[in-house]
Amino acid sequence: MQPGTEPGGQNAAELADAIRRARVGDSDAWADLYRQFAPAVFRFCRRAMPSREDAEDATSEVFLKVRGKLDQYDASRPFNAWLYRVAANQCWDLLRRRRVRQDLETGDIETIPLEHPDPGQLERLLAERSAAQVRKGLEQLPNRTRMALTLRYYADMSYDEIAETLGVRRAFVGVLLLRARHQLRRVLEEAVAAQKKSAVGSSA
């Protein structure tokens, strides 16, 4: 299920009505929409951006954008999917403008990770790490990697949508996602190792 599919328990007809009224400038309807979707959009930005401050800025800007673009929303498609598209473009724009690590990311990009994971080890990692730790680990990933994981696993975007958002060839999305998982595993494993080391150090 997508997060926020049934925000506030409101049904599709009410939502469509709120969107229609917000389009013609009904500020109450707009406030309603904001109330319902702001948490989900913030969480999206929080996953996609490297820091909380960035996420807050991005969320505000997403809603500014959405307000201006509400006319372009095609009511036959899910509203929150559209919202995530806008948010994704906004976040990606912000990150790209910053160009931090961009150079590093472009080199050596199309190689497929060769090392094969040990299923047992992977399952152990899944059991050991909490959701909060996963999100924390996300912060340490390069921008595009983090973005890809967010688009796929938070916003549930298709490979086509991810390719379009990140401006990569569709055939490359699978590689990108797999590399991203590898990088996240490495970050989380390092955290586990560091934790164990410090536990040993303090008990000695």
Added chain:
Amino acid sequence: MNHFDEMTASLYLDGQLERTQATDVRAHIGECSECRALLTALENESKWLSASLREKDPVPGRFAAPEDAKSLPWGWITALGFAAGGAFTVWTGMVEPFQRQLNQAGMTGGNLMTMLFFSSTLWRGWSSLLNFLGYFSAAALAMLLVVLLQRYWRRGATVGIVLAGLALMLAAVPQPAGAAEVYKAKPGHPNYLLTAGQTVNTDLIVFADSVHIDGTVNGDLIAFGNTIEVAGHVTGDVIGWGNHVRITGQVDGNLRSGAGAVFIGGKVGKNVSAWTGAVEIARGGEIGGSLTSGAGEFLIEGKVGRDFMAFGGTTTIDGTIGGNVQLRSGELQIDQTANIAGYTKYVGDHPPVVETGAKLGSPVEFTLHSRAPNYRTWRYYWHRAEFWGAAFVFGLVLVLLLPGFVAEGTRASQKFLPSLGIGVVALIATPIIAIIVCFTVVGIGVSIATLMIYAIAIYAAQIFVATWLGNALMGHSEGTGGALGRLAVGLLIIQVLQMIPEHVGDIVCFVVILWGLGAIAIASFRYLKPSVAAAA
């Protein structure tokens, strides 16, 4: 089929394989437990990622469903009430008298910066200085407008507007560049001498160890140096920063000075403002306008044409004052040769000593300055409440404008000792750096801006300590409303602690400033560094 690789497994799970390939995979996992295990692990990983990313962790208050926003925002109403009260007090107690003083002193026009830095009767006493903090409530209201603007414009635009405003203010500072002659001391030539008979027909800006003007400057003289002496003639103003500033010749305009000691043996046509260790108007020395000053020691043997307004350590008046005397001082002595045309108002630690023979327009109005706050009056508590309100509004604006920065600062203030240490360094080093920067021509604006930020940071220090205190007492809060509540409680506690007599309150105040200042310094460092996490 052979074992498949992770890429294939991953694409298979995402339904991205072509049909024939997918059939192959399906057939293979039926017979290969190894690949089945891999596929299961990857599938679990996908679920785990989705669950972790979609977990509904707390979001900041302004993005959370604001059910409480419909109730009356009492915090806002109270804070705005206090702010309005503060602004009113500031207006009636400071701005209006200030304007009156200004008009009496013959100082009209000028811009805000000159008023604040040179002419200001704002500095006429410590109580005024404290009231000056109330000024922040007015400033905070202005910033509130910025917040409202921000709701309609992008943050970048808002920051742009604020910066443009600051730039305009700085641009309003008299720009010494343009038609000015600039002299900077070079190694081997540390001194500047304008010999008698020489004339400079523009403004003159000098940076040198010793600045000696025996000739004529047809314009302003702006000098930075150890000793600055005007024995010749300056037709404009003299702005002098140095150890000793001596006027033995003639200055037609104003003298503005921050110096170790100011000596006036000659003539200054207009007003003198000086923030120095000592001011001496020698016999024969004359000021056409008023003397506004803060100094450790005043010796007035010469003549002041209009008012004399000052605060300082000891004051001795032997000469003539054409206007009124308003003084906040440790001691006041009026000798027999003194002649004061207007009234004399004096607030001090000791009664004034007035020798017989001194001519006074009216007897000295003396108020004993009591250092202890008057706990019995309501006014005292009202003032405290105002300080609290002003600080809260300031904090509110800070939280709304820079939520990330406040969070960072609060985090930093959790580490008490490092914050305190850095606070001590920041408190001492910043003005020194500002003064050093000041010695380059482009640096004057930067220097003034630095000092302004420094003053604001000292005031803002309590916000961070208060937020920390609130969090420590009531637990951490994610929402904006909760954060503001904690801020209010923290500020209240700090205000109450500052009311403790016998210097304990002063010590609390000082520690809060150091602590918060350190936290601000740490937070600024972290906040301004772009995205540390992204580079990890």
